[in-house]
Amino acid sequence: MLDLRLYMLQRISALIMAPLTLGHLAVMIYAIQGGLSASEILSRTQGSLLWFLFYGLFVLAVSVHAGIGLRVIVFEILKLKGVALDVFTWGICLLLMAIGARAVMAVTLL
Amino acid sequence: MSSKQESMDVSVWRGDEQSGRFEHFEVPAQESQTILDVVSWIQQHQDPTLSYRYACRVGMCGSCAMMVNGVPRWTCRTHVKKVLDGNRLEVAPLRNLPVIKDLATDMDPFFDKWVAAEGMHHPSKTRDDPIETINPESADRQVANAGIECINCSVCYAACDTVSGNPDYLGPAALQRAWTVYNDAKDADKQLVLDAVSGRGGCHNCHSQGSCTMHCPNELNPLDAIAGLKRASAASFFKRRR
Amino acid sequence: MIRPHRAHALWYAFLLHRLSGLGLAVFLPAHFYVLSMALTQPDRLDRFLSWSEQPIVKLAEFGLVFLLAVHVFGGLRLMALEWLPWSASQKTLAAGSVAGAFLISTTFFLQAV
Numbered sequence: 001m002l003d004l005r006l007y008m009l010q011r012i013s014a015l016i017m018a019p020l021t022l023g024h025l026a027v028m029i030y031a032i033q034g035g036l037s038a039s040e041i042l043s044r045t046q047g048s049l050l051w052f053l054f055y056g057l058f059v060l061a062v063s064v065h066a067g068i069g070l071r072v073i074v075f076e077i078l079k080l081k082g083v084a085l086d087v088f089t090w091g092i093c094l095l096l097m098a099i100g101a102r103a104v105m106a107v108t109l110l
Numbered sequence: 111m112s113s114k115q116e117s118m119d120v121s122v123w124r125g126d127e128q129s130g131r132f133e134h135f136e137v138p139a140q141e142s143q144t145i146l147d148v149v150s151w152i153q154q155h156q157d158p159t160l161s162y163r164y165a166c167r168v169g170m171c172g173s174c175a176m177m178v179n180g181v182p183r184w185t186c187r188t189h190v191k192k193v194l195d196g197n198r199l200e201v202a203p204l205r206n207l208p209v210i211k212d213l214a215t216d217m218d219p220f221f222d223k224w225v226a227a228e229g230m231h232h233p234s235k236t237r238d239d240p241i242e243t244i245n246p247e248s249a250d251r252q253v254a255n256a257g258i259e260c261i262n263c264s265v266c267y268a269a270c271d272t273v274s275g276n277p278d279y280l281g282p283a284a285l286q287r288a289w290t291v292y293n294d295a296k297d298a299d300k301q302l303v304l305d306a307v308s309g310r311g312g313c314h315n316c317h318s319q320g321s322c323t324m325h326c327p328n329e330l331n332p333l334d335a336i337a338g339l340k341r342a343s344a345a346s347f348f349k350r351r352r
Numbered sequence: 353m354i355r356p357h358r359a360h361a362l363w364y365a366f367l368l369h370r371l372s373g374l375g376l377a378v379f380l381p382a383h384f385y386v387l388s389m390a391l392t393q394p395d396r397l398d399r400f401l402s403w404s405e406q407p408i409v410k411l412a413e414f415g416l417v418f419l420l421a422v423h424v425f426g427g428l429r430l431m432a433l434e435w436l437p438w439s440a441s442q443k444t445l446a447a448g449s450v451a452g453a454f455l456i457s458t459t460f461f462l463q464a465v
Contacts, residue, residue, distance in 0.1 A: 001276055007314035007340070008347055011434075014427050021424050025417070036401045038394040041387075059384075066377040072315075073374060076275030096380060103384040106391035180356030205357075269357050317370075318433055320362030333362075337434045344435065 001075045013065040020058045045107045052108040059100030067093030123202040127209045145178050145185035162213035172261030177202040182268035184327040204268040220264050223280045228306035229287030234298035254293040257286045259328050266322035266332050278311030282322035282332035285313050289335035304343050313339040369426040372419040
């Protein structure tokens with residue numbers, strides 16, 4: 001159910017996210033000082049190529065990672081198999097990428 | 111000690127997986143006895159139709175493993191005092207294997223996976239070649255030696271939740287054998303071993319829960335062996351891409 | 353659910369990793385959806401953000417950060433276990449020093465905030 005290729009995708013996406021998550025945690029702690037507002041978020045991130053790349057890469061990695069992670073759970077607990085399992089895995093991955101991309105665009109692009 | 115003999119409440123699984131159930135037996139407690147002694151006492155004094163499997167009784171043959179109070183154990187080397195829960199004992203067939211009858215399981219899937227993992231010798235020389243000398247101190251040999259005391263008892267296989275969740279998963283014992291073969295200097299086809307353990311039922315399904323290593327009666331470390339296979343296959347993944 | 357053969361540290365570490373991963377995967381679509389309001393409906397985002405000032409929501413947010421930290425450190429532990437050919441005592445030492453460093457640095461960090 002997890003062959004070498006899926007395993008490597010899962011581990012590589014995890015390695016990409018390890019430093020990004022620490023960065024994200026730091027941003028979170030910094031950003032919530034004195035409350036959050038839409039304009040405050042936008043003033044920090046809008047028009048910044050760096051934040052676009054940071055969170056763009058984060059969304060790509062997390063979509064792959066969550067798709068494969070949920071695949072394992074759905075296979076082991078709900079016994080979904082074969083083509084249905086592959087459709088589920090890459091469906092989750094694409095769905096997360098799509099709404100994630102929308103979120104990244106919303107906060108970083110003009 | 112009191113002169114009056116105390117007895118234990120022993121529940122034993124009877125029948126197959128579907129229509130089976132636990133049956134209670136009163137078994138006299140002895141100062142020193144193993145779980146296998148208790149099962150044998152029931153078969154000899156209470157119900158001769160009780161089916162179970164054993165051979166050597168000294169922890170070498172690997173045929174007497176059963177679930178004892180929910181934990182897989184080699185019953186011939188498990189002292190009753192070590193596992194008695196108050197006055198109760200529950201003895202069941204090994205998890206993750208089809209039950210034939212009572213405490214006897216069908217071990218075929220376990221051994222079939224041993225073969226599927228290429229856990230066998232792939233010769234590098236013919237009988238006409240001189241015997242290769244192996245330095246017992248070499249790093250490869252040390253790693254290979256770590257797994258060779260496996261007695262195929264299937265305790266690790268019964269303890270593994272990844273096997274329960276994924277019937278195709280090769281399991282700790284077969285993967286540990288593959289890792290031993292992989293580290294054997296005399297083995298000719300290491301890539302074949304890596305390919306055999308890299309499929310959809312391969313080592314990459316392992317969640318590192320460590321129940322195999324926790325319960326191995328010979329104190330081997332299949333978790334470490336499987337990690338070794340993951341490491342070796344990940345390295346070969348990058349090499350092949352180049 | 354915690355059957356006798358599972359009652360040991362590595363199995364609990366697996367359970368924690370699986371539950372935290374599942375929790376994060378379920379939370380992610382909502383997180384993305386709320387953020388995408390920044391462009392389309394900034395007023396609604398602000399209403400949501402002020403609603404989220406409630407203590408109960410703050411507590412839930414703390415829970416999410418906890419899930420993330422647990423999953424990241426659990427994942428790093430897993431990759432170290434799988435990929436670093438260290439001996440058991442070396443791994444214990446490494447885990448101990450990481451935990452110690454984390455404890456010391458968060459103490460300083462929390463004092464700074």
